[in-house]
Amino acid sequence: MNRLSAEPERDRxxxxxxxxxxxxxxxxxxxxxxKQADNAATAQSKxxxxxxxxxxxxxxxxxxxxxxxxxxxxxAAQAALAEARRQADDAAAKAKAAGAALQTAAAALTEAQQKxxxxxxxxxxxxxxxxxxxxxxxxxxxxxxxAEEQARKAAEISKPRxxxxxxxxxxxxxxxxxxxxxQKVGTPAGPIQAGGQPVELSVxxxxxxxxxxxVKFELVAPSGGGGIILVEKHNAIxxxxxxxxxxLQADKSAAAGSFTxxxxxxxxxxxxxxxxxxxxxxxxxxxxxxxK
Numbered sequence: 001m002n003r004l005s006a007e008p009e010r011d012r013x014x015x016x017x018x019x020x021x022x023x024x025x026x027x028x029x030x031x032x033x034x035k036q037a038d039n040a041a042t043a044q045s046k047x048x049x050x051x052x053x054x055x056x057x058x059x060x061x062x063x064x065x066x067x068x069x070x071x072x073x074x075x076a077a078q079a080a081l082a083e084a085r086r087q088a089d090d091a092a093a094k095a096k097a098a099g100a101a102l103q104t105a106a107a108a109l110t111e112a113q114q115k116x117x118x119x120x121x122x123x124x125x126x127x128x129x130x131x132x133x134x135x136x137x138x139x140x141x142x143x144x145x146x147a148e149e150q151a152r153k154a155a156e157i158s159k160p161r162x163x164x165x166x167x168x169x170x171x172x173x174x175x176x177x178x179x180x181x182x183q184k185v186g187t188p189a190g191p192i193q194a195g196g197q198p199v200e201l202s203v204x205x206x207x208x209x210x211x212x213x214x215v216k217f218e219l220v221a222p223s224g225g226g227g228i229i230l231v232e233k234h235n236a237i238x239x240x241x242x243x244x245x246x247x248l249q250a251d252k253s254a255a256a257g258s259f260t261x262x263x264x265x266x267x268x269x270x271x272x273x274x275x276x277x278x279x280x281x282x283x284x285x286x287x288x289x290x291x292k
Contacts, residue, residue: 016119017123023115026112027108027111031108033105034104038098048088048090049088051087179267180210181208182206183205185201186202188201192282194284195252195254198231200246201280202246204242205243211267213268214236217235217246218230219280220261222260230247230249252287258284259281259284260281263277264277
């Protein structure tokens, strides 16, 4: 539970506890009132019963002996006795109702106290969750602060700066090679006739330093020479391959003679475009005479 949800939960729990406490207080008040009413009704019922008993004893005292002639009933005494019995019955009924009300109030109080106990438990749980959420937030903020501090220190360390250091080491021999492979180029299979068929040229490489890219070739003409190209699709060593057969072709306007062209190899290494050049001797034959 995060901080945003823990605090409202805690507020709702506090509100529930307050409401439950109010219900308990109301139930206690009702129970006290019911108990007071029960005591009053019981006392009234007891007084009415005692009054009936007094009237009955007085009536019995006034009754003539069994041998005497029956006397006329005392109407006033009978009415008083009847009224006393009615009041006693009413008082007993009220006492019974007051007792039932007292039991109901006691049950309501017990239920309210149970709900208050549950509300208090929820409140304590919400308080604990709120405290835990705040502790988690504090820990997260501290972790973020430490991460930012580490990032700041790393950025500070990574800044370029001038340092003077003394390093002692034995001499190291370093061989600088022109390319990440050793290249071998054969000689053209024969003279190239201007306007004639292509002539094959074998090339191969021995890769080093993990090189496995494509090597593409092109011809650079010398002064006074030209008109010779490498045929498309026959001008490269494919990726992960080590050899290929190039095709040289001269157009009809190519000058006849012996020329030294430059065979330029293009490739990529460590994401950099690079080239390797070497001379290539080519003999060009004149174009064949037109048929008569």
